[in-house]
Structures are given as structure tokens and as C-alpha cells.
Amino acid sequence: MFAAHQITLDDLLAVECVTSVPGALTVLYLMSRGFSFVLLPARDRTAPPPSVPRFCRQRLTVRGGLSADAAEISLLHPDTFLEISRVADHEPAPNLADRTIGHLFLRTSGSFGTPKLAVFTHDQLLANSVLSLARTRLTAHDRIALPVPLPHAYGLGAGFLPGFAAGASLRLIESANLLRYLEHERAYRPTVAFLTPTLCAMFSRHTSAQDHYRHIVVAGDKLKRELFEAAELRFSRVLNLYGTTEMGVIAVADAARTDGPRSATVGPPLPGVELRLDVPELAAEAPTGAGVIACRHPHGFEGYVEGDGRPWTGEPPLRDGWYRTRDLGRLHDGECLEVLGREDHSVNRDGRLVMLAEVERAMERLPGVERAITVVGRETLRGRDILAYCSPCDGHELEAARLRNACAGVLPAYAIPDQIVITSEIPLLANGKVDRRALATAAAAARPSRRPNEQGTM
Amino acid sequence: MNAKLTGTPTEVSSQQPAAIADIIGELKRLLVEDLDARITAEMVTDDVRLLESGLGLDSIVLYEFITLIEKRFGFEFADQDLGTEIFENLTILAQHIHTRTAQRLRAAAS
Numbered sequence: 001m002f003a004a005h006q007i008t009l010d011d012l013l014a015v016e017c018v019t020s021v022p023g024a025l026t027v028l029y030l031m032s033r034g035f036s037f038v039l040l041p042a043r044d045r046t047a048p049p050p051s052v053p054r055f056c057r058q059r060l061t062v063r064g065g066l067s068a069d070a071a072e073i074s075l076l077h078p079d080t081f082l083e084i085s086r087v088a089d090h091e092p093a094p095n096l097a098d099r100t101i102g103h104l105f106l107r108t109s110g111s112f113g114t115p116k117l118a119v120f121t122h123d124q125l126l127a128n129s130v131l132s133l134a135r136t137r138l139t140a141h142d143r144i145a146l147p148v149p150l151p152h153a154y155g156l157g158a159g160f161l162p163g164f165a166a167g168a169s170l171r172l173i174e175s176a177n178l179l180r181y182l183e184h185e186r187a188y189r190p191t192v193a194f195l196t197p198t199l200c201a202m203f204s205r206h207t208s209a210q211d212h213y214r215h216i217v218v219a220g221d222k223l224k225r226e227l228f229e230a231a232e233l234r235f236s237r238v239l240n241l242y243g244t245t246e247m248g249v250i251a252v253a254d255a256a257r258t259d260g261p262r263s264a265t266v267g268p269p270l271p272g273v274e275l276r277l278d279v280p281e282l283a284a285e286a287p288t289g290a291g292v293i294a295c296r297h298p299h300g301f302e303g304y305v306e307g308d309g310r311p312w313t314g315e316p317p318l319r320d321g322w323y324r325t326r327d328l329g330r331l332h333d334g335e336c337l338e339v340l341g342r343e344d345h346s347v348n349r350d351g352r353l354v355m356l357a358e359v360e361r362a363m364e365r366l367p368g369v370e371r372a373i374t375v376v377g378r379e380t381l382r383g384r385d386i387l388a389y390c391s392p393c394d395g396h397e398l399e400a401a402r403l404r405n406a407c408a409g410v411l412p413a414y415a416i417p418d419q420i421v422i423t424s425e426i427p428l429l430a431n432g433k434v435d436r437r438a439l440a441t442a443a444a445a446a447r448p449s450r451r452p453n454e455q456g457t458m
Numbered sequence: 459m460n461a462k463l464t465g466t467p468t469e470v471s472s473q474q475p476a477a478i479a480d481i482i483g484e485l486k487r488l489l490v491e492d493l494d495a496r497i498t499a500e501m502v503t504d505d506v507r508l509l510e511s512g513l514g515l516d517s518i519v520l521y522e523f524i525t526l527i528e529k530r531f532g533f534e535f536a537d538q539d540l541g542t543e544i545f546e547n548l549t550i551l552a553q554h555i556h557t558r559t560a561q562r563l564r565a566a567a568s
Binding site for chain 1: 509510542
């Protein structure tokens with residue numbers, strides 16, 4: 001099939017990958033043959049299709065298994081699940097000439113534009129992946145449920161590749177939701193599952209214990225204690241994991257240990273991974289004892305390239321091998337890492353990092369908006385609520401509902417503030433900076449949420 | 459893995475009892491008014507698919523919908539009852555809710 005499309009090892013490929021066996025086979029094939037490729041999320045009806053970087057010559061699309069014609073898919077015939085097309089505006093990137101073989105480009109999150117790409121060699125990614133086995137203790141006897149996306153660092157590097165390397169059985173669950181997960185759970189009786197906090201909250205709605213589980217692994221924002229306890233009743237044990245696209249898994253709790261601060265922390269760093277806690281930029285606003293987590297990893301990424309393949313022009317992400325995560329953390333007993341959030345006014349929403357400063361800048365470009373200040377509100381299944389305080393330009397009147405609709409034109413759906421408050425005066429501190437703490441306090445006092453059905457804790 | 463249709467909903471809708479029609483009406487209201495999912499009344503018909511090719515409810519909206527149903531109709535879905543079949547469309551879902559609420563009423567009466 002590759003020969004028919006004149007694909008050679010020198011071609012950089014873009015792969016739109018669904019979380020399915022055909023998706024996994026495609027990734028394994030490309031890695032085993034040494035192809036360099038960019039991993040893109042599967043197309044989803046609710047979002048525009050992912051843009052294919054122009055430096056890729058061909059686009060490979062793995063067909064979803066939930067469509068009406070899914071029955072035609074045969075693993076023996078790649079043409080039943082793989083579509084190959086030329087990238088129309090292809091333009092080679094000269095700076096990538098030495099990376100056309102054996103590299104993987106992973107999209108990072110955190111900006112609304114074209115995301116920058118983290119570059120790994122296949123060898124480093126594989127070495128990175130198996131490192132976590134020392135803690136997750138996956139074996140050939142495990143049945144692993146993977147309802148998290150395969151084309152992301154967590155699904156691929158923490159779930160799929162280690163499970164595959166351990167010889168475990170794997171169940172890839174496409175477009176996972178509560179209904180589909182429960183169906184797979186009944187049929188497959190997993191011993192291990194890799195979840196996000198949102199999936200964990202949804203699946204722990206009833207705490208009926210399922211005794212086939214050994215443990216689940218959860219990555220992302222820290223679970224509240226009540227949810228951690230409910231999840232331990234249902235899944236027998238919860239292993240908190242911490243990692244980044246750039247460094248892969250940094251720390252994860254040990255499946256064999258029952259002691260220690262398991263609910264609050266993500267365990268000690270993996271063998272060979274060094275941690276450092278730097279003084280935060282806004283030290284006064286950080287929790288006691290917290291520092292910015294910097295990490296040196298024996299099998300981390302090589303560096304960034306821009307989303308279009310051009311050389312990265314931002315700050316060098318690695319200094320002496322150290323990568324500054326911008327996450328705040330502190331150590332318990334000098335060993336176990338607790339992750340406390342971000343140092344840079346950003347929140348996780350729908351699994352994507354939203355920089356609040358970017359939301360503010362986008363809103364300030366809307367007609368009639370003089371100033372927009374955002375603060376984070378309570379926790380919901382989608383992440384933290386975003387509240388925006390907006391002051392009108394002189395001579396303009398703003399209306400909250402209309403402003404919120406206008407946001408849809410300048411912000412992706414997951415970054416639109418949940419609530420907008422129109423105010424003529426934004427509170428300022430003596431030094432002239434916005435008093436965000438006063439706004440957050442005011443926001444917390446004036447709830448009724450737009451969504452009364454949501455539960456902050458579960 | 460596949461959410462295949464188990465019945466033909468259009469056959470049912472022409473002869474559904476008033477109770478089912480009421481439940482469908484209430485479910486439509488929950489979808490359009492109570493969920494923040496940009497679903498309009500025109501999009502919601504008795505037999506539109508709730509997942510994928512139909513309304514395409516994402517995992518969180520679907521979860522919120524399930525929670526709202528439980529609150530509104532006063533029962534909890536057992537995990538073993540939850541699957542893609544009963545959430546195929548509003549007609550099938552309303553029949554399931556009708557059965558569950560009728561059971562509850564009978565249990566309360568006896």
C-alpha cells in the first residue's frame with residue numbers, strides 16, 4: 001500500500017489516529033519501519049479537523065470503527081482502515097532533513113494557534129515508555145482498558161506502549177463514554193485501566209466494587225480525596241501519574257505499595273528521573289513549600305519545532321537537560337511529589353491547557369470590550385470554570401449573554417468563559433495590577449452557576 | 459463496540475402510549491434547556507440518534523444527561539443496565555424509563 005502511494009522512508013507523514021486496533025497497528029508499523037511521523041488526534045464531528053503540518057508529504061487517516069461501514073474493516077487488509085492522501089500545500093522543511101527517519105512529533109497543548117510539536121526519537125520514546133513498568137507493574141497476565149486517546153502522550157507513552165511491551169492484552173476504546181466503557185468493562189473484565197480524572201469521576205458514580213481490577217492509573221489534575229476514595233472502592237486501587245508531552249511519564253505511584261501519601265501525591269520520580277523545585281515567578285501567590293517542577297529525564301524529548309515544522313523560535317525548552325514544566329509541586333518526606341497546579345494562570349479544560357491570558361487578549365479584541373480579566377471558579381467535569389470580568393469601552397454597553405456568544409467567534413469552545421460579569425470597575429491593587437484575589441473572592445460569593453446539574457465533588 | 463439499532467423506532471412512535479410521549483417531551487426539554495450543549499429543539503426528533511452521527515453528545519454531556527434523567531425521574535440506572543442500546547434514541551430511552559418508573563410505582567403500591 002505504501003509502495004502504491006510512493007511513500008519512502010524519507011517522507012515525513014501525518015497520521016490521524018483513532019483509538020482502535022487499526023490505529024495501534026498503524027503506529028507500531030510506522031515505528032518498526034522507522035518512519036518519522038506527526039501524530040494527530042482523530043477527527044471529531046464537534047471540532048474542525050486537525051490541520052496537517054505542511055512539512056508532511058502524505059496524510060494517513062485511520063478510519064474510525066464506529067461508523068456505519070465499520071464492518072468492512074479487516075486487520076489483514078490495511079486499505080480497509082487506512083486512507084492515504086497527498087498533503088496539498090506540502091512544503092519541505094529543510095531544518096527537518098536530519099529527522100526524516102526514526103522520529104515522532106507529538107502535539108503539545110497550551111495555545112489556541114497551531115500547537116508546537118515535541119520531537120522524540122522512536123528509541124527514546126520506547127525507552128521512556130517502559131520506564132514506568134517498574135511502578136505500574138503491568139504483566140502479560142493483565143487485561144488493560146484504554147479509553148484515553150492513543151495519539152496523545154498519555155495514551156501512547158503511559159498506556160499503550162508499556163502495556164504492549166509487557167505483553168498484556170489491550171482493549172482500545174474509541175470515543176469512550178460512560179455507556180461504552182461499561183459495555184467493554186462487562187465483556188472484557190479489565191485488570192487495569194488508564195483514565196483521566198473526568199473519566200474516573202464518571203465511572204465511579206456507583207461504588208459497586210469490580211473485583212477483576214488490580215488498579216487504575218489516573219493522570220491529570222489531582223483527584224479530590226472523596227473521588228480518590230470512591231475510585232479505590234470501585235477499582236481496588238488508584239495510581240496517580242504525572243507526566244508531560246515533553247518528558248513522558250515523570251512520576252507514578254507504585255502499584256506494590258499501600259503506604260504513604262497515595263491520594264495527595266504521584267509517588268516518587270521514576271528511576272533515573274531527576275527533579276528540582278525552582279522558586280516560582282510569583283512566589284507570594286504559590287502555596288507553602290511549592291516550587292516549579294523542573295525535570296531531567298534520561299529519555300526525554302529532543303526539543304520543539306513550530307507547528308509548521310520551522311525551527312522553534314521561543315525560549316529553549318531544555319537547559320543542561322533540565323525542562324521547566326511550569327507546574328507547581330512540593331515533595332512529601334523528600335520523596336513523593338505532589339502536583340499543585342500551574343504557575344502561569346492556566347487551567348485544564350476538556351483535557352486541554354487554556355492560558356487565561358490568551359482568553360483575556362481574545363476577549364479584549366471584541367467590539368466594546370475595554371478590559372477582560374479572568375479568574376478560575378469551581379471544579380467541574382470539564383475542568384475548572386472560567387469567569388470573565390469585562391469592562392466596557394467608553395460609550396459602549398455590554399451584555400453578558402451576547403458577549404458570551406461573541407466569544408465563540410474568537411475562542412475555541414473549551415476556552416469560552418462559563419460566566420461573564422459586566423463591571424465598570426476592575427479592582428486594582430495599590431501597585432496598579434489587577435486584584436485577581438478580590439475578583440476570585442467575589443466570584444466565589446456570587447455563585448448560582450449556569451449549570452445547576454453539575455456536581456463539583458463526587 | 460458497534461451501537462447497532464435493535465428496533466425500528468418509527469414503527470413504535472405512531473402507536474406509543476401517552477406516558478411514553480410525555481417522557482419523550484420531558485427528555486427533549488432536558489436536552490434543549492437544561493444541558494449546555496447547543497442543542498436546539500429542531501435537532502431533537504423522537505428517533506434522532508443521540509450519539510455519533512445524530513446529536514453526537516460528547517462523553518460529558520451524555521453523563522450530565524444521564525444524571526439529569528435520574529434526578530428528574532427519581533431512579534438510578536444500574537451499571538449493568540447502562541449500554542449504548544438504550545441510549546440509541548429518545549423513543550427507546552423513554553420506553554426504558556417508563557418500564558423503570560412503572561416498576562417503582564408497582565413496588566410502592568404493593
